[in-house]
Amino acid sequence: MYDESQPEPIVEPDTENKTTFHGNDTEANYGERYRLDNSRKFKNHYDRLSRHNRGVLGEWFPREKRREADNLAILDAVANYLEFPEYQHRVARQEFDRAPLKEWSSPNGIDATITAIMICAVVGLKDPRFGREYNPDRKNESQDELFLKLLMSLPYRASVVRSCYQKALRHVEWEPVDWEEYINP
Structure with a gap:
């Protein structure tokens, strides 16, 4: 649990799932290759996983x-x-x-x-x-x-x-x- 009087660290996940994704990492050269989940770019794939991890997308977060x-x-x-x-x-x-x-x-x-x-x-x-x-x-x-x-x-x-x-x-x-x-x- 975070101390409410301190700013929340941006790089740490705030859910029980401790996996961190960096979907906005523009330094990585993922290119335009298709992925097995049909997302056009790796960035889109990791953005989607990041939303799942935060509980914004899907049924993983009650x-x-x-x-x-x-x-x-x-x-x-x-x-x-x-x-x-x-x-x-x-x-x-x-x-x-x-x-x-x-x-x-x-x-x-x-x-x-x-x-x-x-x-x-x-x-x-x-x-x-x-x-x-x-x-x-x-x-x-x-x-x-x-x-x-x-x-x-x-x-x-x-x-x-x-x-x-x-x-x-x-x-x-x-x-x-x-x-x-x-x-x-």
Whole structure:
């Protein structure tokens, strides 16, 4: 697993299959010879294998696993945008991972993005030391600027935001630890 605070290495595969293909290698002179799989060029063949390896093409990568990876990437993007500290980011990721997205989802309503934002809002609310708080029932003047900016850039209705926030509030069971008690008893 990669450290989310560091950029992901481009040359390493991110799937369980550890084979690396370099389909865009223009230095190699593969020529125009036909391959046994009927791809016209070696480059096309290795591009196709690379897509299989990343799970973009074919049935080798389970859809559930791909969806889970995509959803966690959404949460990571939201937490990074909100400048969450590593600890809160990790907690938000765990809570999001166990959230029942299928039960919460609705057409033209709650989706993975708004769920990620609202879980981050609840984690921020439960740990006020950090200062990133959002509650859809408060006036905009008392909201965190990054939450407001993010939500204003997305097309969610206020009723959807409130509904998802209430679900996230009931879902998140995490209580922050007061580290001062452990350091100075």
